[in-house]
Amino acid sequence: MNFQDYFELTQLYARYAQAVSSGQWELWPEFFTDDCSYRLQPRENHERGFPLATLSFESKGMLKDRVYGIRETLFHDPYYQRHVVGTPLVLKADADRFECEANYAVFRTKLSELSSVFSVGRYIDVVVRTAEGLKFASRQVIYDSEMIPNSVIYPL
Amino acid sequence: MNFQDYFELTQLYARYAQAVSSGQWELWPEFFTDDCSYRLQPRENHERGFPLATLSFESKGMLKDRVYGIRETLFHDPYYQRHVVGTPLVLKADADRFECEANYAVFRTKLSELSSVFSVGRYIDVVVRTAEGLKFASRQVIYDSEMIPNSVIYPL
Amino acid sequence: MNFQDYFELTQLYARYAQAVSSGQWELWPEFFTDDCSYRLQPRENHERGFPLATLSFESKGMLKDRVYGIRETLFHDPYYQRHVVGTPLVLKADADRFECEANYAVFRTKLSELSSVFSVGRYIDVVVRTAEGLKFASRQVIYDSEMIPNSVIYPL
Amino acid sequence: MDDTSAVFPQQIRWEDKGTSRIPFMAYTDADQHRRELERLFYRGHWCYVGLEAEIPEVGDFKRTVIGERSVIMVRDAEDSISVVENVCAHRGMQFCRERHGNRKAGGFTCPYHQWNYSLGGDLQGVPFRRGVKQDGKVNGGMPADFKPADHGLNKLEVATRGGVVFASFDAEVESLEDFMGPEILGYFDRLFNGRKLTILGYNRQRIPGNWKLMQENIKDPYHPGLLHTWFVTFGLWRADNKSELKMDRHHRHAAMISTRGASGKADQVTQVSSFKESMKLNDDRFLDIVPEPWWRGPTAVMMTLFPSVIFQQQVNSVSTRHIQPSGPGAFDFVWTHFGFEDDDDAMTLRRLRQANLFGPAGFVSADDGEVIELSQKGFEQKPFHRTLAELGGREVGDTDHMVTETLIRGMYEYWRKVMEA
Amino acid sequence: MDDTSAVFPQQIRWEDKGTSRIPFMAYTDADQHRRELERLFYRGHWCYVGLEAEIPEVGDFKRTVIGERSVIMVRDAEDSISVVENVCAHRGMQFCRERHGNRKAGGFTCPYHQWNYSLGGDLQGVPFRRGVKQDGKVNGGMPADFKPADHGLNKLEVATRGGVVFASFDAEVESLEDFMGPEILGYFDRLFNGRKLTILGYNRQRIPGNWKLMQENIKDPYHPGLLHTWFVTFGLWRADNKSELKMDRHHRHAAMISTRGASGKADQVTQVSSFKESMKLNDDRFLDIVPEPWWRGPTAVMMTLFPSVIFQQQVNSVSTRHIQPSGPGAFDFVWTHFGFEDDDDAMTLRRLRQANLFGPAGFVSADDGEVIELSQKGFEQKPFHRTLAELGGREVGDTDHMVTETLIRGMYEYWRKVMEA
Amino acid sequence: MDDTSAVFPQQIRWEDKGTSRIPFMAYTDADQHRRELERLFYRGHWCYVGLEAEIPEVGDFKRTVIGERSVIMVRDAEDSISVVENVCAHRGMQFCRERHGNRKAGGFTCPYHQWNYSLGGDLQGVPFRRGVKQDGKVNGGMPADFKPADHGLNKLEVATRGGVVFASFDAEVESLEDFMGPEILGYFDRLFNGRKLTILGYNRQRIPGNWKLMQENIKDPYHPGLLHTWFVTFGLWRADNKSELKMDRHHRHAAMISTRGASGKADQVTQVSSFKESMKLNDDRFLDIVPEPWWRGPTAVMMTLFPSVIFQQQVNSVSTRHIQPSGPGAFDFVWTHFGFEDDDDAMTLRRLRQANLFGPAGFVSADDGEVIELSQKGFEQKPFHRTLAELGGREVGDTDHMVTETLIRGMYEYWRKVMEA
Numbered sequence A, B, C: 001m002n003f004q005d006y007f008e009l010t011q012l013y014a015r016y017a018q019a020v021s022s023g024q025w026e027l028w029p030e031f032f033t034d035d036c037s038y039r040l041q042p043r044e045n046h047e048r049g050f051p052l053a054t055l056s057f058e059s060k061g062m063l064k065d066r067v068y069g070i071r072e073t074l075f076h077d078p079y080y081q082r083h084v085v086g087t088p089l090v091l092k093a094d095a096d097r098f099e100c101e102a103n104y105a106v107f108r109t110k111l112s113e114l115s116s117v118f119s120v121g122r123y124i125d126v127v128v129r130t131a132e133g134l135k136f137a138s139r140q141v142i143y144d145s146e147m148i149p150n151s152v153i154y155p156l
Numbered sequence D, E, F: 001m002d003d004t005s006a007v008f009p010q011q012i013r014w015e016d017k018g019t020s021r022i023p024f025m026a027y028t029d030a031d032q033h034r035r036e037l038e039r040l041f042y043r044g045h046w047c048y049v050g051l052e053a054e055i056p057e058v059g060d061f062k063r064t065v066i067g068e069r070s071v072i073m074v075r076d077a078e079d080s081i082s083v084v085e086n087v088c089a090h091r092g093m094q095f096c097r098e099r100h101g102n103r104k105a106g107g108f109t110c111p112y113h114q115w116n117y118s119l120g121g122d123l124q125g126v127p128f129r130r131g132v133k134q135d136g137k138v139n140g141g142m143p144a145d146f147k148p149a150d151h152g153l154n155k156l157e158v159a160t161r162g163g164v165v166f167a168s169f170d171a172e173v174e175s176l177e178d179f180m181g182p183e184i185l186g187y188f189d190r191l192f193n194g195r196k197l198t199i200l201g202y203n204r205q206r207i208p209g210n211w212k213l214m215q216e217n218i219k220d221p222y223h224p225g226l227l228h229t230w231f232v233t234f235g236l237w238r239a240d241n242k243s244e245l246k247m248d249r250h251h252r253h254a255a256m257i258s259t260r261g262a263s264g265k266a267d268q269v270t271q272v273s274s275f276k277e278s279m280k281l282n283d284d285r286f287l288d289i290v291p292e293p294w295w296r297g298p299t300a301v302m303m304t305l306f307p308s309v310i311f312q313q314q315v316n317s318v319s320t321r322h323i324q325p326s327g328p329g330a331f332d333f334v335w336t337h338f339g340f341e342d343d344d345d346a347m348t349l350r351r352l353r354q355a356n357l358f359g360p361a362g363f364v365s366a367d368d369g370e371v372i373e374l375s376q377k378g379f380e381q382k383p384f385h386r387t388l389a390e391l392g393g394r395e396v397g398d399t400d401h402m403v404t405e406t407l408i409r410g411m412y413e414y415w416r417k418v419m420e421a
């Protein structure tokens, strides 16, 4: 792996973490390819081989529909979220395709409340090089956090 | 961006995280330029355009005055703090000047207590190259953590 | 420091974080040299110069004995743990030997429970180059987390 | 505090004999919550514990909860299903920690002193029961009159039907069929008609609100059109939907039966301001709905089985939703999505896609958890106050429409009967 | 527990008729805390809700708290200020979640079933109120006798003066002016003299101690010279400061008025061991103090308005500090720093710089939170004990000096009167 | 709740006069917990506070806890040890925050108003006690009748023996020697025989279970062979171990004395199913055990001193384990590992290596915390139930073997006597 690729990869992860912590949800789908896969799944289902995911999207279009839902239809108590993500572990590096994993912790802060641990887990990713730079062809968010604190509204 | 710059940058962030987790508060001002700006501000004020900061320092001298206050005048219940900081996102890189952002989580541990989430948020930084290496010309600590758990004594 | 070394180093840290979050405890001893030192010690003992550690292992064999204990003899309430580790700070870099430190946060999730902060602290490491790649000759885990939430079963 | 308190009453107080105005204290008081556990979860009721498909093999077990008590559902040696309380008969340890697994070999052993129990809960091993022989002398051991038969695990009553498992701490509990009553049983059998179930997976959420609020939420047939914009936009909820509400004779259980209006564009028939004209899906595979023969008409049937479970059929998405209280102010809500043995891959994919609408992040369920949390906050700030559940009048009865809160009034009619006894 | 308990008394007990020895139980008991909420926050008192400048436009609102009840301060259609309780009249949801915003268009709508309220809190929309017509039949709807006028939001009494907004749940509450009394009113008007205020921003902290400890802290005029070394070193607190303490006739409110001694080096006049000779500021812009005409003498006036707010003028730094209890052992403390419309940029910068001294991290305020937390810890470990607030004697009265705890005794004199009634 | 409750009894209820069946409510009730604090920790008992070696120099102090009250152990000016309560006599602040340090210079000063105390706790400084002279007038100050002697820190009774420090809030408490009784005192003196101790360090854990469960755990001599597989495998616990159990006359304290069986391979003599044949250590330095002369036979002596401490000798590993309750459902458990002045480096290394077996992560101690947590969970889910501690019969008495729960019965015999008085 050369530095340029490594730099772009770490920046992709850092930029994603900033974007989903910024409240600008429109930024989120743009990290993905058109025919991407995004899955938010409990570690239990993942390890026991159950196909159910908490959210399972099969295209960038579905991600955009999610953003619309967040913005327009999903009533929720607003909150800040903050992603702190570890260095990506590069499992496989081809010229234009990278398989990576990274541990993450997401903290939730509701208005006038203390911050708390919201979700922790692991990203399992396939990153590909596109004309617009590196994108996620696939991002699985496998969360340890057994009991979701009420609900997950924003993208993890 | 070349590797050497990237390496120095990531080391600056790592060294800062170590320093403010070490209890050796004297190390803290040395990460900044003489005419630096350091601001600890709630995300609310930042996003609503209110100028008030929880702490707003306009020089390295003020940072030294803060350290003196921590050491000599500010009574407080002592605690450990631990910074875990994500990879810096490089927004702008000139030869001797870098604009970066990074998400952080700080954990507080009081004597004979469990550790807890103390503050989470984002650094918005301007880093410059000096004779003594990279320094912060400006570091804004914009925190999500709406409700401060009593008080902030040590540098974030 | 050159990129290749830096890359391998960051990957070592990332791979360790994945391994000890994976539940595959057998992976853990393989990160160490045969005559390694692994110490889990409260910051209090470390800073006050007390030799006692919560766990103090002096060989890879002891690590393997620990894994056996986790698997076969140590009754415990099972839990997930998730490591989020900051960028390693490289304090000393020789050709085949690196002295590094890194801040960590480990989150615990018990079945049907919320995730919580389990342990936060600092790694103090000596990494050496071996035929099988980089390994820890020494890893000290100095934890801030004064009060352990009941017990520590899995490797930190 | 003083008895003259106007803001923080000592006792719950109803405005009248009816149940259209529910005191906020019905959701907040800790002592009353314990009484609810005892009278509603531990006595006289069948509580949901799981699905047979979760423990297909002899020795398979699943740890779950009834009210606030940990229990184990296990397939015992006779290949029938037992439910035992997860508390060791020796010194009380909650010995079973895995949430699922197989104990065919060896049954259950408590780690503290290795008391061993059969899958059915009979005590079959007590270390040192007869003491230890040393230097020709026998030391210690259990008293001569110790009878293992008296010290098994607490065994619950068990009833299974259509692959669903219920249990009760109450040996006198009526039959499961009588408990449900014919109306509800009919809808139960419609969903669980004997086909083998396949487990698709779980979702788990902790909702910081009183457990009854979830029962209310599913007994509140008109909120979807108001809160869940997507339902409306998708035409899943339309004012011209054919709808029926049915209860058991105690008014504790209910079924919300609805059938999508056949004709007309949603925006023509909806009268709901929440309708968002502009909305178009970028990817409509979320809504690839295919009717199934067993529906026999209704496109959605939501059953509330009091107090512990909700059975969901929303078009092709089917699940059980297990209510596990945790004090008056919170409950865990566990979703088990399933399919049927004869599903083809396309149908399984369909159920999984539609699952995006439900659960802790679902397009039309996440907000249910949110409104429950915020209702609880409202209750706690003025415990002397009460709700106003008078849509469709103040009476209780089955209806052929959704514009009513009658099911909520019915549930509290039953609640008062049991709690004020 | 047993009534003979010496360490954990059943009831709070005062040593005598006076209030110089305050039982630790005044800070720890949960039932008593609820009684405090009812008698001090919800009845007979005006509580701070905010500043008019926070909601300049019609429809602007701010969500805040009185005691432990969520309320909304809103500029209504008539451009006057209303305060309503944030609890839906339908089924009790705490419907307003944004903490600020504008609802000119559409007023307030509860998301659960879309009941809609005017900015002033009148119920103006109930979906399906008249039912839904289907196949010529009208289904459901609210009862014929349903009167929207009876089901608006809970409207509070509102009083504004000098741009500050107060509210009360108590319709019988006296006028704001009578509530403050002439003395306090004078100092209130000194700070809020009609000029438009400008909002500089907020600080929020959760202090794990009883809310009264913050009132005490600001009624404790001599601790700054002992706890807050910086005050002394900066000459902001000097033993030769001219000082006055004034109370309302009930002794519940107070003003601490001080004027910096004109002459002498601090170290000559201070008698305080906390003075640190060595200390020099590396950057003294923290202390760029410029007197303002409206001060009319005093360099610092700290007002405690019982029970809910503190008004701060410390040289050029002005703020309101809102006390929001959260059980007997904690409260949220919300700082609103402001300026005046006629401030030039230099003065604004000055106020912002001096803000470094105050708030959750302030050089001379952070430690107030710390001592409050640790006082609470002391109280909880021996609830049978009591404080000793006898500096300046055991009586209550205004003084012309700071060497006294009379304001604390005064506050508890009032507290006993109200709480023991 | 209603008095007829079967699941949640109002009052704790014992099945009989004996103590072999302990009600789960003995571990869960909050009021009863406060009564335990008062009767067991604050009255009539000596509680552990630390080791003299922790505060070798005049002015050295250590902050610790008795029951739930913060206290300070300090070496005072007379070079003797004082223990004072960490609550300021002025307004109650828990003034000491460092957990250890030296206050030879200046004694203790409370930061809030700088009341100053001698190392022994005498009040020696009150700022402004005589007021402040200004313009020839004396302002404020403490009342004329203020006697500093009446307002020192709360001073506890102190007893030290063999380098171990105990304290009591109770001035009438019997002597430490009478408190222990001759039997226990003998084993205490065996371990603390006058040699200087050296501190090796601390381990701290918060165990979410009732504090008595830790006393039970160490009064439960046969669980190691069942729960702690390593003990068996290592031959540290063998069925042919010589063992004795001894109690004081009140049956509140106990000593478990065991001596490793001399001969035979573990697997020949163990009857314990937990034995794992396969197990081999990769590095057996964990078990580099060297007998010490002072053992005088026993290889392990575990002493439970009721209510606050456990003294451990497990081969070469010696430690004190301090029990610090935190409500009925949790306690902090603080381990102080030590050695003796005459240890050579090899022995110190040995003690440190064997420390891997103990503490919050120890091979044979971590699981004790786990079973305690899970026992508490069991108790909370069915408070009407009880344990069955009948191994070795239902009586109480010393034994020459380990196959009994007699020490647990003994502890509750004492507990009932004190708690039911």
Ligand code: FES
Binding pocket: D088, D089, D090, D091, D092, D093, D095, D110, D111, D112, D113, D114, D115
């Ligand atoms: S508690 Fe289960 S065997 Fe002893």
Ligand code: FES
Binding pocket: E088, E089, E090, E091, E092, E093, E095, E110, E111, E112, E113, E114, E115
């Ligand atoms: S609760 Fe507000 S509209 Fe129903």
Ligand code: FES
Binding pocket: F088, F089, F090, F091, F092, F093, F095, F110, F111, F112, F113, F114, F115
């Ligand atoms: S509280 Fe300790 S000096 Fe005032």
Ligand SMILES: [Fe+3]
Binding pocket: D217, D223, D224, D228, D364, D365, D368
């Ligand atoms: Fe819903």
Ligand SMILES: [Fe+3]
Binding pocket: E217, E223, E224, E227, E228, E364, E365, E368
């Ligand atoms: Fe102060």
Ligand SMILES: [Fe+3]
Binding pocket: F217, F223, F224, F228, F364, F365, F368
């Ligand atoms: Fe043990």
